[in-house]
Amino acid sequence: xxxxxxxxxxxxxxxxxxxxxxxxxxxxxxxxxxxxxxxxxxxxxxxxxxxxxxxxxxxxxxxxxxxxxxxxxxxxxxxxxxxxxxxxxxxxxxxxxxxxxxxxxxxxxxxxxxxxxxxxxxxxxxxxxxxxxxxxxxxxxxxxxxxxxxxxxxxxxxxxxxxxxxxxxxxxxxxxxxxxxxxxxxxxxxxxxxxxxxxxxxxxxxxxxxxxxxxxxxxxxxxxxxxxxxxxxxxxxxxxxxxxxxxxxxxxxxxxxxxxxxxxxxxxxxxxxxxxxxxxxxxxxxxxxxxxxxxxxxxxxxxxxxxxxxxxxxxxxxxxxxxxxxxxxxxxxxxxxxxxxxxxxxxxxxxxxxxxxxxxxxxxxxxxxxxxxxxxxxxxxxxxxxxxxxxxxxxxxxxxxxxxxxxxxxxxxxxxxxxxxxxxxxxxxxxxxxxxxxxxxxxxxxxxxxxxxxxxxxxxxxxxxxxxxxxxxxxxxxxxxxxxxxxxxxxxxxxxxxxxxxxxxxxxxxxxxxxxxxxxxxxxxxxxxxxxxxxxxxxxxxxxxxxxxxxxxxxxxxxxxxxxxxxxxxxxxxxxxxxxxxxxxxxxxxxxxxxxxxxxxxxxxxxxxxxxxxxxxxxxxxxxxxxxxxxxxxxxxxxxxxxxxxxxxxxxxxxxxxxxxxxxxxxxxxxxxxxxxxxxxxxxxxxxxxxxxxxxxxxxxxxxxxxxxxxxxxxxxxxxxxx
Amino acid sequence: xxxxxxxxxxxxxxxxxxxxxxxxxxxxxxxxxxxxxxxxxxxxxxxxxxxxxxxxxxxxxxxxx
Numbered sequence: 102x103x104x105x106x107x108x109x110x111x112x113x114x115x116x117x118x119x120x121x122x123x124x125x126x127x128x129x130x131x132x133x134x135x136x137x138x139x140x141x142x143x144x145x146x147x148x149x150x151x152x153x154x155x156x157x158x159x160x161x162x163x164x165x166x167x168x169x170x171x172x173x174x175x176x177x178x179x180x181x182x183x184x185x186x187x188x189x190x191x192x193x194x195x196x197x198x199x200x201x202x203x204x205x206x207x208x209x210x211x212x213x214x215x216x217x218x219x220x221x222x223x224x225x226x227x228x229x230x231x232x233x234x235x236x237x238x239x240x241x242x243x244x245x246x247x248x249x250x251x252x253x254x255x256x257x258x259x260x261x262x263x264x265x266x267x268x269x270x271x272x273x274x275x276x277x278x279x280x281x282x283x284x285x286x287x288x289x290x291x292x293x294x295x296x297x298x299x300x301x302x303x304x305x306x307x308x309x310x311x312x313x314x315x316x317x318x319x320x321x322x323x324x325x326x327x328x329x330x331x332x333x334x335x336x337x338x339x340x341x342x343x344x345x346x347x348x349x350x351x352x353x354x355x356x357x358x359x360x361x362x363x364x365x366x367x368x369x370x371x372x373x374x375x376x377x378x379x380x381x382x383x384x385x386x387x388x389x390x391x392x393x394x395x396x397x398x399x400x401x402x403x404x405x406x407x408x409x410x411x412x413x414x415x416x417x418x419x420x421x422x423x424x425x426x427x428x429x430x431x432x433x434x435x436x437x438x439x440x441x442x443x444x445x446x447x448x449x450x451x452x453x454x455x456x457x458x459x460x461x462x463x464x465x466x467x468x469x470x471x472x473x474x475x476x477x478x479x480x481x482x483x484x485x486x487x488x489x490x491x492x493x494x495x496x497x498x499x500x501x502x503x504x505x506x507x508x509x510x511x512x513x514x515x516x517x518x519x520x521x522x523x524x525x526x527x528x529x530x531x532x533x534x535x536x537x538x539x540x541x542x543x544x545x546x547x548x549x550x551x552x553x554x555x556x557x558x559x560x561x562x563x564x565x566x567x568x569x570x571x572x573x574x575x576x577x578x579x580x581x582x583x584x585x586x587x588x589x590x591x592x593x594x595x596x597x598x599x600x601x602x603x604x605x606x607x608x609x610x611x612x613x614x615x616x617x618x619x620x621x622x623x624x625x626x627x628x629x630x631x632x633x634x635x636x637x638x639x640x641x642x643x644x645x646x647x648x649x650x651x652x653x654x655x656x657x658x659x660x661x662x663x664x665x666x667x668x669x670x671x672x673x674x675x676x677x678x679x680x681x682x683x684x685x686x687x688x689x690x691x692x693x694x695x696x697x698x699x700x701x702x703x704x705x706x707x708x709x710x711x712x713x714x715x716x717x718x719x720x721x722x723x724x725x726x727x728x729x730x731x732x733x734x735x736x737x738x739x740x741x742x743x744x745x746x747x748x749x750x751x752x753x754x755x756x757x758x759x760x761x762x763x764x765x766x767x768x769x770x771x772x773x774x775x776x777x778x779x780x781x782x783x784x785x786x787x788x789x790x791x792x793x794x795x796x797x798x799x800x801x802x803x804x805x806x807x808x809x810x811x812x813x814x815x816x817x818x819x820x821x822x823x824x
Numbered sequence: 825x826x827x828x829x830x831x832x833x834x835x836x837x838x839x840x841x842x843x844x845x846x847x848x849x850x851x852x853x854x855x856x857x858x859x860x861x862x863x864x865x866x867x868x869x870x871x872x873x874x875x876x877x878x879x880x881x882x883x884x885x886x887x888x889x
Contacts, residue, residue, distance in 0.1 A: 190875055262868075264875040302832055333876045343873040344861045351857045355850050374844050377851065612853075619846045626836045680832050 105259070105580050108573035109188045113201045115475055115570065117181035118468060120209060122558050124177055125464075127216075128169030129551045135162050136547050139540040139696075142719075142727045150718070153730040156220035160655025160729070164231045165219045170456060171229060173212040175320060178464035180208070180247070182327040183270055185471060187251065190267060190330065192260045192578040196253025200246050207243035211236060222653035223293045226688055227308050229315055230284050234295045237285045241278070248274050255602045259578040263602075265346045269326030272354050275610045276318040279617055284311035288687075290750045291743050294649070298754060301683025303628050305691055310620060320455060321423075322353060324463050325392060328420065331467050332399050335412050341398035349392040354613070356389070393424035411486040415466035418494055422458025426451060444661060444695040446536070447508025450501045457497045457550055465489070465557055472561050476568025485560045492553035499546030507539035511695075516669040524672055529698040534725050634681035637814045639756045640807070642744055642770040647807025649747075650800055651690065654731065659696035662811065675702035675812070682814060685756050697728060702812035709777055710784045712805045734801040735791065741770055774802045 137144055138159045145157040155161070188195060195201050214236050218224075224231040232240070251274060255267065284307055287295035297304050333340050340346055397420055400407060407413040429451050433442050442448060469486055473479060480486060514532040517525040526532050588597040598605050640648060651657070664670050666677040678701050683689055707715075714721050717735065719728035744766050752758040762769075778797035781787050796802060833839060 186876070189878075260875070262872045262875065264872060266876075306833070330876050333873075337877065339870075339873040339877060343869045344864065347861045347864075348858060352854065355853055371840060371844075374840075374847055377847060615849070619842050619849075623833050623836060623839050623842050626839070627832050630836050631832050 103579075104577045106575060106577045107194055108575055110184070110195050110198060110201060111475055111570075111574050112572045113195065113198075113205060114181060114185045114471065116205050117177050117184060118471060118475070118561075120205070121174060121177040121181050121464060121468065122561060124169060124173035124212060125461075125554055126551075126558060128166060128174045129547070129554055131162055131166040131169055133544065133547045133551055135159055135166050136540070136544040138162075138729070139727055140537060140544060142729060146730065150730060151732050153732045155222065155654075155733045158654065158729040158731070160658050161220050161222055161224075163658045164224060164228075164655060165216065167229060168215050168219065168231060169212070171319065172215070175324075175456075175460045175464065176208065176212075178460070178467070179273075179319075179323040179327070180204070181471070182331065182464075182467050183251070183323065185474075186266055186327065186330040187254055187270065190260065190264045191254055191258035192576065193254055193258045196250050196257060200250040200253075204243060204247045204250060207239065207246065211239050211243060214239070218293065222655070224652060224655060225285075225287065225295060225297065226652040226655070226657055226690060227284065227297065227304075228312060228693060230281070230308070230311060233293045234285070234287045234289050235292065237281075237287070241282060244274075244278055244281070248278070252602060252606060259580050261581060264330070265343070265350055266326040266330040268350050269322045269329070271606055271609060272350070272613075273318050273323040273326070275606065276314065276322075276354075276613055279610075279613060280311050280314050280318065283617075283621065284308060288750050288754055290747050294743065294747070296747075296750060296754060297688035299688070300628075300754070301686045301689050302631050302680045303624060304686070304689040305683075306624050306627065308689070310624070316455070317353070320460055324423075324460060325349070325353070327463060327467060328392075328396050328416075331463075331470065332396055332416050332420075335410070335416065335466070335470055336400050336403050336406065338399065338403060341395050341401065345391045345395045349389075349395065353389065353392070389427050390424060393420055393427070396420040396423075411483060411490050412466045412470050414487075414490050415462045415469070415493075418490075418497075419459050419462035419466065422454050422462065422497070426455040426459060429454070440665075440667070441512040442508060444693070445508035445511040446504040446539070446694075447512075448694065450504030450508060453500050453504070454497070457493070457500060461550070461554075462493065465493070465554070468557065468561060472564045475571065476565050477571060478564060478568030481560050481563035481567060485556050489553040489556040489560070492549050492556070496546045496548070496550030496553060499549060500543055501546075503539035503542040503546070507536040507543075510536055510539075515673070516667070518669070518672075524669065527673070529673070530723055530725055533696070533727060537727075631680045631684060633684065634679060634815060637682055637684060639685045639751075639758060640810065641773055642741070642748065642766040643773040643803050643806040644810045645747060645751075645807075646739060646741055646744065646770065647803035647805070647810075648690075650734070650804045651807055652688075656700075657690045657692040659692070659694065659728070660698065660700045661692035661695050662699065662701040663691040664699055664701050670699070674699045676815065678812075679815065682812070685751075687751060687754055687756070697726075700808065700811060704809045704811040704813035705816070709780045709805050709809065710787055712808055713781055713787065713801060716801060716804070731801075734804060735794070735796065735799050737800045738798050739774075739800045739803050741767065744770065771797075773806055774798070777802045777805055 134145070143150060146153050148154060184195060184201070211232075215232055218233060218236065219231060223233045225233055230237075251270060255263065255271075286298045288298055289295045299307050329340055329346055397417065400413065400417070403413075407417060432438055433448075433451065442451075469480060511532055514526045514535060519525055598608070662678070664674045664677045671677055711722055713735075715723065715728075716731045718730055719726040745763050748756075748758045748763045748766055752763070774797040781796060782792070
């Protein structure tokens with residue numbers, strides 16, 4: 102058959118390449134900024150310490166950093182690689198240029214929207230899903246555009262066989278859609294405020310089902326697809342074992358999505374199933390590490406190239422990082438290691454091995470390699486790329502090692518007892534100040550890594566200037582013969598299935614949905630299964646507004662609200678948390694990291710004035726604290742204009758607010774605020790400093806009301822609860 | 825951390841069927857896949873694994889700029 106001529110769309114690849122570099126710099130810069138806030142808490146108080154700037158506080162910048170790195174930097178990096186490799190592997194231009202452009206600009210618009218709304222405090226508080234509902238909808242729409250474009254390209258391909266990288270892309274496409282939609286089911290209250298439809302325990306389970314799988318399907322599967330294309334490409338030799346890559350693919354997909362419920366419900370399993378599960382877990386280390394080995398062994402007999410080629414160096418460290426974090430992950434799921442690692446900086450170190458080494462270095466290698474291809478010119482400076490490599494590698498080590506040390510230090514200090522049964526470090530602050538030198542080293546590591554990445558940006562800009570841009574690259578290939586949709590003689594069923602793309606995708610979706618349902622159904626049932634506690638009552642209107650301020654300020658980024666049933670935690674924080682205490686928590690606010698102490702039993706522990714002073718200047722009540730000042734909370738009037746809408750929204754979700762509660766909400770709120778101001782005025786210092794300001798109308802009062810309520814329901818303290 | 829709340833899941837009546845379904849499905853799919861992969865003909869494996877390397881060397885490029 103005649104060869105057809107067609108053009109690869111290089112322009113779209115280039116657009117994603119620039120976006121990757123731009124958002125990489127931005128995301129890492131914000132990361133460095135939040136790392137510096139640990140050692141210089143007053144760093145961003147440009148307007149003086151009494152005028153802290155709300156949108157530059159840690160709690161709002163941290164989600165900006167995580168979202169920018171995950172969805173903006175790695176996201177664009179994935180699309181960059183997918184748009185380049187898909188066209189070549191399928192011997193076809195992307196399905197539709199307009200869809201490609203919509204995908205690109207839509208994604209960038211979402212990033213800009215996130216970069217504006219997150220510092221403004223418009224956040225749903227759920228980690229890596231903080232964006233509010235209108236942006237969530239935009240994400241889903243753009244994802245669908247990407248999906249149509251990808252599937253469309255597969256359909257018009259000129260290559261019968263579908264290489265394993267494409268399978269990884271399809272799995273990413275389908276699974277992220279399912280995860281994202283289920284975790285972001287929200288009840289909108291206003292244009293930029295919503296409540297999760299799940300509460301407490303259920304919300305936590307759904308959120309971490311998402312959190313776990315998002316790491317798998319956004320930060321792992323697409324990057325593995327890229328690895329299977331770009332590593333052979335750069336090393337100029339086929340992947341070590343294609344068979345292993347197929348096993349790697351299917352195992353990874355099923356391991357994450359299907360094995361989930363048996364992790365969650367392990368103790369409910371009959372013994373034969375537990376045994377089978379154990380055998381399985383052991384077996385599964387093999388394919389997961391098989392992926393890493395497969396990547397590294399692709400370079401067999403090419404190690405001399407690795408010495409000379411900075412791109413291969415990036416790949417080697419990236420794949421090693423993948424191996425490290427996939428080893429560490431299962432280790433951290435062991436009960437005794439988890440008891441040590443959870444809430445500490447170990448986790449932060451762990452995820453950064455994944456982000457800096459696996460994702461960051463993989464993308465850096467791809468960007469360098471593509472620059473030469475896209476601009477048809479050698480890289481501006483190989484030496485600079487080598488410098489980037491060494492700065493980056495050093496940066497990773499300087500980042501991760503101090504945080505491992507910090508993590509273990511924290512865990513052991515939190516748990517150490519005196520012979521008389523009291524805690525050695527009863528003051529949480531001691532465990533913070535102890536690791537400050539580690540935070541300083543981490544910031545140095547981050548600086549090194551960012552510097553390396555800026556060298557990449559310079560290198561690519563120079564390369565682009567020297568080369569000539571080929572917007573549309575001519576290629577030719579024989580079109581696929583039309584063959585019957587039926588299986589033809591001698592054709593294997595999987596080969597047949599591969600060429601029926603739509604069917605393949607639908608079956609993959611069905612497979613994942615069955616797996617998802619098996620996991621989701623118990624999560625839906627759990628709501629009615631949480632033991633109700635009679636004394637747990639809904640929040641009062643003022644407390645509800647205070648809780649929304651807590652969410653807005655991102656307090657959950659540093660403070661957990663989940664006291665584990667350990668002697669050391671009960672001793673430090675009080676009675677351990679019960680599932681029934683969270684039934685009115687839309688969303689849950691358990692947090693995942695204790696930079697500061699747990700606050701679940703903070704209610705009633707200090708008086709209102711302590712909270713007031715602590716919010717104004719944490720150092721005044723807790724010398725050495727690294728918490729930000731929240732001085733805007735005494736300046737901003739509490740905006741309770743949506744109070745009734747919020748309460749009726751929550752009532753629809755099952756919070757027992759009666760219509761009288763809702764109609765009398767404003768009055769109730771004012772009365773409780775008045776009460777708090779009266780109690781604040783008992784302190785003469787407060788009266789002399791703030792006596793003339795109308796504190797009862799300010800946001801701080803709502804936040805104090807919420808903090809004083811926390812964890813008090815089961816103390817039998819009913820005077821703050823709604824009747 | 826979720827281990828402290830997982831008992832809420834395991835006390836649901838008949839919930840053990842879900843992990844068993846998932847385990848059994850996974851087991852079947854995994855074994856089928858391994859068998860399928862082992863039985864793949866060498867020829868096809870070689871063709872497919874060469875796909876990324878098929879360079880577009882003979883392709884001409886044009887510059888629209």
